[in-house]
Amino acid sequence: MQERLLSSLPYTKRQSFVWGIVCGAVCIAAEVVLSTFLSRLTPGGFLSGIYLLGVLLISAVWGLWPGLVTLLASAIAFDYFTLPPLEAFSPGENWRWTPLPIFLLVGLATSLIAARVRSLGVQANERRREADLAVQLAHILLGAESLSAALPPASRLLARGLGAPNVEIRLDEVPAGEHGEALPLMENDSRIGTLVIPADVPKDVRIRLRDRMLPSLEALLRAARDRESVRAVLASSRDELRRIAQEQATLRRVAxxxxxxxxxxxxxxxxxxxxxxxxxxxxxxxxxxxxxxxxxxxxxxxxxxxxxxxxxxxxxxxxxxxxxxxxxxxxxxxxxxxxxxxxxxxxxxxxxxxxxxxxxxxxxxxxxxxxxxxxxxxxxxxxxxxxxxxxxxxxxxxxxxxxNAQARADLAASRARLVAASDETRRRIERDLHDGAQQRLVSLGLELRAVEAGVPPGMTELREQLSQAVQGLTGVVEDLQELSRGIHPAILSKGGLAPALKMLARRSAVPVELQLGSVPRLPERVEVALYYTAAEALTNVVKHAHASVVCVTLGVTGATVRLSVSDDGTGGAEYGGGSGLIGLRDRVEALGGKLTIMSSAAEGTSLLVMVPIEN
CATH class of the missing domain: 3.30.450.40 (GAF domain)
Incomplete structure (x- = not known):
């Protein structure tokens, strides 16, 4: 309420003295007219207050000296139109009466009080405007991205608000020159800026800037600089956090x-x-x-x-x-x-x-x-x-x-060497059986046949014993041949993987459905690995699955050969437990392939092997 009242008063720092005198004359004329009209209703001594209205108005608006001039003129009018003898100016006679000196004393007090009130109003209005100006400066200095970018508009606002053109706020130190004054803006003992005031700025504005605006500018400049520093630190921290997050995300992807x-x-x-x-x-x-x-x-x-x-x-x-x-x-x-x-x-x-x-x-x-x-x-x-x-x-x-790559390569090479050594051992055992024990057993059978043929006709019992021995020896040779074929079937070396799988299917105790595509001859170690995988899978079906049928599928897709063995048995197959699947997986992975088992009680067991042909 007080701000609105002060802002509504016509307080200004500079009013025309001439206009004050003119307005005072108008006020006195109006007072004379009003007092003449009221003199018919009330005694003249009570009309002195009317002549004080103009003094109050002129002192409140134009200041003390126009008010004093108006007071003297009002006293003359008061004496002339109100105090006897009427329409005659006789201060010597009227001075003896109380009204005229009292009027002058009251008028002087009124003028002094009004002038003081005016002065206080002007100061209050200036303080309010300065406060508004400080708020606007705070919006500019604290709201800008950088302090250097905010200083030009802040300087223009300060110059416009104080009516002092070319006033400038700068961050660097400016030496005082002939054409102006440079007021340092300080924080403790260090300079944080300079307020440059041109020489043509009025003295009262210069005093206001030095005594009242300078502390506010220093506080605002400190706050703006601190805010800029905090913003820079936050921006740096934000950039650092963003960089760290990007690095961590990149490292996770690489890992x-x-x-x-x-x-x-x-x-x-x-x-x-x-x-x-x-x-x-x-x-x-x-x-x-x-x-x-x-x-x-x-x-x-x-x-x-x-x-x-x-x-x-x-x-x-x-x-x-x-x-x-x-x-x-x-x-x-x-x-x-x-x-x-x-x-x-x-x-x-x-x-x-x-x-x-x-x-x-x-x-x-x-x-x-x-x-x-x-x-x-x-x-x-x-x-x-x-x-x-x-x-x-x-x-x-x-x-x-x-x-890791070197370890994987070493592991793969080690597996490959183990598989190759195992296959070579199988082939050597097969050759040893075929060329050694099997040939000796065949020779021994022939010798027994020769002995049987040379037995005299009367020794029937001996002939039968030799015949049983020959038959038993023939069975041993057949078992040995069967064992030799299991170690490394000759049909695999001669005909390839497809004929070898057909032979496994014919020998299986569980019916086998074969789906063999057009498969060319594959590298020997690939054929051996797939053959033993199929043989082990069929053996597991016979021993554990209780299946009614087995489906074996073989095909080549691009540079990968694919073998699938599926049954409709009880399921439950897994690595370990003596199933032999671990060895098969090692053999397949040694070739760069992959062995997958899917086994459930409802759907049986499905074994899938994928091996690259070129490895």
Whole structure:
């Protein structure tokens, strides 16, 4: 309410003295007319208050001196029109009477009070405007993105609000000159800005700026600077958190690829793509050290043109002055920011690609330097500082992938050697049985037949005993032949997998439905693995499944041969428990294949084997 009242009063700092006198004359004229009219109703002494109205108004609006002039004029009019003798100015006679001095004293007090009220109103109005101006300045300084961008509009607002053109708020220190004054804006003992006041600014405005606005500006500038600092810290923290989140997501994707055990080429290319995108690089390569050169194992380029990427398998000489040479020499991350003074094949490639800088991180596998990750940039930016540390996590994953791949390769080679040794042992036993014990037993049977033929006719009992011995020996030979065929059937070597599966089907105690596609001759170890898988599966069906029928399907899709053995038995087959499936799985996986078992009580057992033909 008080603000509205103060704002509604016509307080101004500068009012025309002439207009004050003119308005005072008008007020006195109106007072004379009003007092003349009221003199008929009331005694003249009571009309003195009417002549004080103009004094009150002029003092309140135009100040003390126009009010005093109006007071003197009102006293003359009061004496002339109100005090006897009427229409005669006789201050000497009227001074003896009380009304005229009382009028002057009351008028003087009224003028002083009104002028004081006016002064207080002007000050209150100025303070209110200054408060409004401070609020608007706070909106500008605290709402802008940066303090430097907020100072020009804040300076214009300050100049417009105070009526002081060219007043300026600056952050730097400005020396005082002939054409103005530079007021320092301080925080404790340090300067945080400068308020520049031109020389043509009125003195009262200069005083207001120095005494009342300067502390507010210092507080606002401190708050704006602190807010900018907090915003910068928050933005930096937000960017850092976003970068960390991106790195963690990228590392998870790379770790997933490592865990999946994909091929080295696919893995290195995927890692190069992930690292290149995260590191904001223009080109990235993963290379392996080989004596005096490096071999590219994976690469990525920001450009879509595939010719710009370092070709896989390409070899690049090691230059001692470049990143590959520095990493090889020190075993630590290295960088180069200028290719102008270097020479060599990779430098020519860098010039063609517009590369100006590069950084590299070593790949350590089992304590030895395996290779290097190189990130190439067409421009060097400050945000790339510390990028070597961010590359370290990826190089550790690459080392893990290489170790895992090597372990898998060693395991596969070990399995393959075991399977090959087992197959060779089977074949050797088969040859030994066929060429050794089996031939001796056949020879022994022939000798017994010769002895039987030479027995005299009267020795019937001896002839029968020899005949039984020969028959028993023939059965042993047949059993031995059957055992020999089980170790490594000759039909598998001569006819291939399809005839061997037909032979297994004929010998099976459970009816077998064969679905054999057009299958060419396969590598020997693939045929042996599939044959023994089918034989073991049929043996398990006979022993455990209680099935009524077995379906065996063989086919080739692309570069993969597919064998399926399904029955309608009781199910429940699983690895372990003496089923022999673990050995089959090892044999299949040694060839790079996969063996899958699905077994349930309602649907029986289904065994699926997929083996690559080329491995």
């Amino acid at each position: 997933t690829l490592v865990a999946r055990g994909i091929s080295s080429t696919e893995l290195f290319n995927a890692v190069a793509c992930e690292m290149g995108s995260l590191m904001k690089a223009d080109h990235l390569s993963i290379s392996r050290y080989n004596h005096d050169h490096t071999t590219v194992a994976g690469s990525w380029s920001l450009r879509e043109d595939a010719r710009k990427v370092m070709p896989l398998g390409s070899q690049w000489p090691i230059n001692e002055t470049l990143v590959t040479g520095m990493v090889l020499r020190t075993g630590r991350p290295a960088r180069i920011a200028n290719y102008e003074e270097a020479s060599g094949t990779i430098v020519k490639w860098a010039h063609d690609m517009g590369v100006t800088s590069a950084l590299g991180s070593p790949v350590i596998v089992d304590g030895s330097l395996w290779g290097v990750v190189l990130a190439f940039y067409n421009r060097w930016e400050p945000r790339l500082e510390g990028a070597e540390g961010r590359m370290r996590d990826f190089t550790e994953l690459i080392a893990t992938a290489i170790s």
